[in-house]
Amino acid sequence: MMKKTALIMAGGRGERFWPKSRKSLPKQFLSLTDDGRTMIQLTVERIRLLVEMEDIYVSTNQAYKELVAGQLPGLPPENILCEPMGRNTAPCIGMCAMYMAKKYGDALMMVLPSDHLIKYHKMYINALNDACGIAEKGNNLVTIGITPDYPETGYGYIKFRPEETEGNAYAVDRFVEKPDLETAKEYLETEEYLWNSGMFIWKVSTILDNFQKLLPAMYDGLEQIREAIGTQKQEMILEKVFPELESVSIDYGIMEKAQNIYILPGVFGWDDVGSWLAVERIQKSNESGNVVTGNIITIHSKNNIIQGGKKLIAAVGLHDLIIVDTEDATLICDKGNAADIKMVLENLKICNREEYL
């Protein structure tokens, strides 16, 4: 089999874990599980079962380069690929594919989010291995789909054709955007839709062929970058070309238009850890249903998520709250209002209180 590489996407700036996540410390660099390791550390550890450390790449932006290097000391420094600026996923993936083309000629490339959790590692590895097999055969683009438990409106969906298979995978009919609740319910009833996990598996040559065909202007820019790699002009060309690339997602720019796409159902306990509410799923609660970290006293309190540190937090008579204490900011939020945390951030932006963002 062809050499396997992994590209871990770590440029995100999620706000849903405020105040623990900040512009300067997004979710992928936080520890949200019991064991103290950060999301990106867990991601690397998982994929190490399938990919050599020297073939793991992390794509991030310049601001997080030190964080990546600090949290992943075993990663070769040259494998941290920095975008000069955030331009959505297509330019980023394209640029990394060019790096890999230059280094390996061709290789299997697994694109993986840096901030999701997987419960069953062996099944995860088996699924990726299967996906690699399908990607290597012909010019297939493979994605991992998650069987929906409920009509989530926060994810993209992928429609597949149940009768058209390739190994354990199904041919993709189309990628669809986040649906409204009614539509999501219809999707579930058809049994022909899976959640889009953001994991993609393909050969470097296959994805670059698709860039050339579907995003030709971007491909030209990426070619210029490729030529400059390893030369003295590398930085200069990157700074000049990258900002001019179209800001478009890989889903919209490639996957919604490409041929030969297959989806492999992932049944390995996937969790995107999308908000503070997820902490209840991924950490153990005590007999009162409280999930607590830090220096906490709870009295007559049930089903709360409390994330503190050294400072004492006394919770008295509380139910169904999210409490997150950090050095300079404390969030106290009803679980039913978790989506309103973004209003706090909007408020802070309007008031130019950058220090809290």
Add this chain to the structure above:
Amino acid sequence: MMKKTALIMAGGRGERFWPKSRKSLPKQFLSLTDDGRTMIQLTVERIRLLVEMEDIYVSTNQAYKELVAGQLPGLPPENILCEPMGRNTAPCIGMCAMYMAKKYGDALMMVLPSDHLIKYHKMYINALNDACGIAEKGNNLVTIGITPDYPETGYGYIKFRPEETEGNAYAVDRFVEKPDLETAKEYLETEEYLWNSGMFIWKVSTILDNFQKLLPAMYDGLEQIREAIGTQKQEMILEKVFPELESVSIDYGIMEKAQNIYILPGVFGWDDVGSWLAVERIQKSNESGNVVTGNIITIHSKNNIIQGGKKLIAAVGLHDLIIVDTEDATLICDKGNAADIKMVLENLKICNREEYL
């Protein structure tokens, strides 16, 4: 009229304002109103309308001497009377009466709590002036009673005889302990009970006569202290005699047994500021019913009491909570569970976490 003096009782160690109040900083030294002045500062400011600064005394214990001196810079240092240890109110009041007897021979003595609020200062002063008149005439012990609005079970009550008056005051029938709710309701229906405000007015000579008659052993000890005042032995005698005095309240030791007690109804907007819930009565709330101090953002939140400082507190979807943030501890408490704050303190005591008490 005889010289008027005030004894402000400031030895209390209230726990109901934890975590803002601590053993090292009890309620009387906190600012709980909008204007930033502490409870004891407000108390002194009020009584200054009737009593010269040099005739105002503050009784406290050694641990708070510096706090008193710091918060009341205009008070003569020798007017801070320190108990070697807390022995309830009777020994403390008796000792202070002895100091006053030595200094003035006789005087009118107003005993006042240091941690209550009064809304109408002129009516308050008029009431105390009336009380002084009644105390000066004969050997009367006068107390201020508050007309109950509702059957509070956290206060002592005083039964009076409506037909037996002395100026604006009524003869006291008896002092009663904190009642249960049923009994408190009955008290209100009789219209013959007032709340015990803890304010007492008498001549130094009258109260000492009562000590001699009703607490003769304590009186002997107080006499020894009196003789030592101003001598080299003062400290030594105080340290030796005071701890041996019976630990009993002035209510139980004297008022429940004495003759010639009168109660004057106080109608000056009294508030004992008994718990965090009182903050809603004494501070202005915003249009959402939130009473906030500090660096606070509220989103979809109503009727909360939030006391912060420099640290940002974001409240999202919260209703009827008490949130108090301090340097090393944060309380988050449902208003309906305010009485359970003491359980936090019990927990801290059991775990020997003295630093938070």
